[in-house]
Amino acid sequence: MLAQAVRRLLLAIPTLLVIVAAAFVLMHLAPGGPFTKERQMPPEIERRLLAEYNLDQPIHVQLGHYLAGLARGDLGPSMTYKDKDVVDIISEGAPTSAILGLSAMVLALFIGCSLGILAALRQNRSQDYLVMAFAIAGVCLPPLVVGPIMQLLFGVQWGILPSQGLHRDEFGLVYLLLPVLTLSLPLIAIVSRLMRASMIEALRSNAIRTARAKGLPEGRVIWRHALPIAILPIISYAGPALAGVMAGSFVIETVFALPGIGKQFVLAAQQRDYTLVMGVVLIYSFLIILLNLGADLMYRVLDPRSRTA
Amino acid sequence: MSDILIDDAPQPLAIKGRSLWEDARRRLMRNPAAVTSLYVVAILVLIAIFGPFLWVHKYDTIFRDSVAVAPTFTNMHLLGTDTEGRDMVARLIFGLGISLLVGLAATVVALTIGVTYGAVAGFIGGWLDEGMMRFVDVLYSIPFVFFVIVLMTVVQTDSPVTNLMLIFMAIGAVEWLTMSRIVRGQTIALRKKEFVEAARAAGAKPLEIVFRHIVPNVLGPVVVFATLNVPVIILAESFLSFIGLGVQEPLTSLGRLISDGARQMINAPWMLMSPAVTMLVTLLALNFLGDGLRDALDPKER
Numbered sequence: 001m002l003a004q005a006v007r008r009l010l011l012a013i014p015t016l017l018v019i020v021a022a023a024f025v026l027m028h029l030a031p032g033g034p035f036t037k038e039r040q041m042p043p044e045i046e047r048r049l050l051a052e053y054n055l056d057q058p059i060h061v062q063l064g065h066y067l068a069g070l071a072r073g074d075l076g077p078s079m080t081y082k083d084k085d086v087v088d089i090i091s092e093g094a095p096t097s098a099i100l101g102l103s104a105m106v107l108a109l110f111i112g113c114s115l116g117i118l119a120a121l122r123q124n125r126s127q128d129y130l131v132m133a134f135a136i137a138g139v140c141l142p143p144l145v146v147g148p149i150m151q152l153l154f155g156v157q158w159g160i161l162p163s164q165g166l167h168r169d170e171f172g173l174v175y176l177l178l179p180v181l182t183l184s185l186p187l188i189a190i191v192s193r194l195m196r197a198s199m200i201e202a203l204r205s206n207a208i209r210t211a212r213a214k215g216l217p218e219g220r221v222i223w224r225h226a227l228p229i230a231i232l233p234i235i236s237y238a239g240p241a242l243a244g245v246m247a248g249s250f251v252i253e254t255v256f257a258l259p260g261i262g263k264q265f266v267l268a269a270q271q272r273d274y275t276l277v278m279g280v281v282l283i284y285s286f287l288i289i290l291l292n293l294g295a296d297l298m299y300r301v302l303d304p305r306s307r308t309a
Numbered sequence: 310m311s312d313i314l315i316d317d318a319p320q321p322l323a324i325k326g327r328s329l330w331e332d333a334r335r336r337l338m339r340n341p342a343a344v345t346s347l348y349v350v351a352i353l354v355l356i357a358i359f360g361p362f363l364w365v366h367k368y369d370t371i372f373r374d375s376v377a378v379a380p381t382f383t384n385m386h387l388l389g390t391d392t393e394g395r396d397m398v399a400r401l402i403f404g405l406g407i408s409l410l411v412g413l414a415a416t417v418v419a420l421t422i423g424v425t426y427g428a429v430a431g432f433i434g435g436w437l438d439e440g441m442m443r444f445v446d447v448l449y450s451i452p453f454v455f456f457v458i459v460l461m462t463v464v465q466t467d468s469p470v471t472n473l474m475l476i477f478m479a480i481g482a483v484e485w486l487t488m489s490r491i492v493r494g495q496t497i498a499l500r501k502k503e504f505v506e507a508a509r510a511a512g513a514k515p516l517e518i519v520f521r522h523i524v525p526n527v528l529g530p531v532v533v534f535a536t537l538n539v540p541v542i543i544l545a546e547s548f549l550s551f552i553g554l555g556v557q558e559p560l561t562s563l564g565r566l567i568s569d570g571a572r573q574m575i576n577a578p579w580m581l582m583s584p585a586v587t588m589l590v591t592l593l594a595l596n597f598l599g600d601g602l603r604d605a606l607d608p609k610e611r
Contacts, residue, residue, distance in 0.1 A: 019450050026459045136600075140592035142544050144551055145585045148571040152578075232352075240449075247452065251551060255571070266552050269458040277455065285450040 005297060012289045018287045020070070020278065024063050027274055030147040066278065075282070076275035080268065086279040090261055093248070094283070097260035100252065101245035103180045106156030108187030109238060113231070115188070116195020121222070121228075123200060138189025147182045147255035154178060179256045183249060187241065194233050228302055235302070243287035247280065255283060333529075336605040343601020349594035350456055357406035366396035368403035369559040380579055389579040391569065400561055401583055405591065407556055408563040411476055411546045412539035414596075418481025419542075423488025428519045428527070430489070431496030441492065445486050453545075454552075456483050461554045469557040476555065480545050484538060491534055495527040529606040536599035541594040547588070563588045 009113055041049075047053075055062070069076050075086035119131035155178070202208065203226055211225045212218075248262025268276040337343050361368065371393055380389045380397075387609030388397035430441040448456075460479040499505065500523065508522050547564020549555040556562045563584050 015450070017448065018447050022447060023451055025455075026387060030461065040370060136593060136596050137589070140540065140589050142547055142567075142588075144547055144567055144571060145581070145588070148574045148581065149585075152574060225436065250454065251548065254551075264457070265452070269455060270552075281451060281455055284452050288450045 001018050005293065008293050008296075011126070012286075012293070015289060016282070016285055017067075020062060020067070020282060023281045024066060024274075024278060027269075027272075027277055028059050028062070043308035045172065066275075070282075075279040078268075078273055078276050080271050080273040080276070086275050089264060089276060090279050090283065092263040093259055093264050096258055097262055098246045100176060100179055100183060100249075100258070100260065101242065101247070103176065104184035104187060105238065107180060107241045108184040110233070111184075112188045112191025113195050113234065115192040115223070117199055117227075117230075120195040120199035120203065121191065128196075131196070135189040135193045135196075138185050143182050143186070143249070143251045143255070144300065146185055147179075147252065150178050150182055151255070157293055166274055179252050179258060182255075183245060183252050187245070190237070190241075191234060194237055195230065198233045199226065200232040204224045205229065232303055233300060235295050235298050239291040243284065243291045246287055247284040310472045329428065333602075333605040337601055339354060339562065340601045340604060342597045343605070346597035346601065350598060353591055353594070354409060355406060357409050357423075360402035361399070361406070362397075362404060364399050366399040368399040368561065369395065370399070371395055372587070389577070391580055392573060392577065396581055397579065400566060401563075401587055404561040404563045404566045404584065405491075405587060407473070407560060408543050408546060409539075411473070411480070411556075411562065412542045414477040415480040415484060415542045415546075416535050416538050418477055419484035419532065421485075422481070422484035424492050424524060424527075424531060426485065427489035427492025427494075428496050428524055431493035432500050432515065432519050432523060434497070434500075438493070442490075445489055448469075448470065448608055449486055453483055454548075454588040457545075457549060458554065460563075461549075467561045473560065474548060480542050480549075484542060484545075488531070488534060491530055492527055495530060496523050499523055499526055533599060533603040533606060536595065536602055540595045543592065543595075544589070563591070598610050 057065075066076065075090070078084045078086050078089055081089060115131045115134070119128040122128045203222075205228070207223060208226055211221045216225075248260040248265060250262045250266045252258070253260040253263040261283070264276065265280040267273075268280070338346075341409055380583040388401065391400065426441065426445075430438045457479045460482060461475055496519075505518060505522055508518050513521070543563065546555055546562055547567055549561060550565040555568075556565050565586035567581065567588060570577075570584055573580045
């Protein structure tokens with residue numbers, strides 16, 4: 001299993017290279033550049049600027065430069081923040097986004113799994129319908145709607161929770177409460193639906209019939225026998241989904257005025273800050289590959305059937 | 310002939326000939342949530358099509374003397390006006406139409422690419438399948454936003470209609486990935502079936518087998534996915550509107566109305582509430598319909 005993990009990690013390197021190259025070329029296909037501004041600058045200055053950032057060279061040469069930088073662990077200078085490197089910008093924003101995403105996912109897994117199991121055990125009864133109604137509503141209410149409403153209720157109307165910003169000192173966690181809740185709502189909805197479906201299927205399997213036939217108590221049947229089977233689809237979902245939320249959410253970070261990389265990324269893409277965009281794409285792809293691998297490994301630990309493959 | 314063969318197959322997949330479609334339709338009609346949603350969707354579509362002709366105000370008429378008025382019967386601004394002084398009911402009806410159109414058109418784009426791609430990869434198999442699916446994996450690892458932003462800016466346009474077409478293409482071009490995986494999986498399950506062998510024995514060419522024999526048989530999961538994908542696309546469009554790449558003025562969409570409304574939430578809450586409720590109702594109906602279709606076409610889960 002360790003060999004398998006190492007092999008997958010090695011395979012990730014060429015995959016990442018392909019992703020970087022694809023994103024790099026796509027990015028440069030978009031018209032305009034980081035220095036295309038409303039005000040025309042003198043041609044001499046523009047030429048010098050482009051030369052400074054290697055932007056006057058053919059695209060494959062630029063890609064070569066970029067990859068050479070990557071090999072040294074250098075993501076290059078930002079093209080819109082004149083005095084900052086991409087590494088600095090990302091290391092400023094990434095912790096906020098990562099904490100936000102991770103807490104939202106942990107919360108979603110905990111609540112979502114509980115709700116899903118409850119719904120499965122009470123299939124086609126009122127609790128089931130209640131959970132499913134909540135799950136569908138959670139998918140239908142985008143953070144764009146939930147965020148401002150939460151701010152209005154908790155922050156403005158009742159004044160019990162801070163509605164915006166982030167303070168890294170003593171009460172930092174309080175500031176994350178509303179954003180985490182908003183971000184986790186659709187995740188809870190998806191997890192609880194998945195959990196319900198797979199739990200129902202697991203409860204109908206032959207293994208469970210056997211466990212019940214042996215006369216095991218119902219609690220033991222559910223927690224020790226059905227849950228390990230039913231949790232598998234959740235794991236394959238949670239891996240890539242965690243990468244998605246950890247790489248930052250533009251809507252959440254904008255609505256709650258948080259300094260994360262999701263916001264930086266969208267702004268950078270609109271301003272053609274090539275290096276900053278590439279930096280975030282790289283982090284996202286790396287997280288996806290890593291967390292997919294993590295999910296697969298966990299799958300193997302939990303499901304003996306998949307080990308033979 | 311093929312009906313008999315398929316009906317005898319040991320593991321009946323989603324759709325097997327006419328009789329099973331009929332069964333599915335009956336199951337759907339017995340599901341009250343799905344039937345209600347079907348009516349709700351039908352009503353919403355009718356409102357979106359005929360509403361603009363029936364409502365007293367036009368979506369882009371500006372009333373300079375009534376800017377950001379709360380809902381009132383004066384002058385028939387039943388849901389108030391926005392900060393430009395345009396009637397919210399008219400904008401809501403128009404925005405609903407655009408959102409449904411985007412959802413539908415982008416789904417068609419995603420379906421066309423995804424079904425073709427997945428069916429070809431799954432049917433031919435081997436290294437071609439391997440390569441094609443690795444390509445999908447690579448695209449999966451690039452953030453959605455990145456793609457859409459690049460696609461939306463490659464062709465820069467000032468025409469709102471061209472811009473709308475670009476949104477269809479951009480969202481569709483991202484959403485086909487999942488579709489292609491589903492179709493590929495189904496195709497692999499089908500390609501060794503007797504009816505495919507029979508078609509090959511009868512001299513059908515590979516492409517003919519894919520589109521005449523395989524694709525019609527994977528239609529069940531595809532229909533379910535497509536229905537459930539429309540709300541996802543409507544949400545994606547609202548995200549695009551929020552970052553300023555969505556539908557352009559004077560056109561509007563539910564997402565655009567919501568993101569404009571969210572900015573005016575404290576001074577003019579009606580600008581957020583009416584589009585938010587409309588979107589909730591639309592998405593709820595589409596989701597319940599999709600779930601109902603899935604239960605009807607694949608009754609295992611109930």
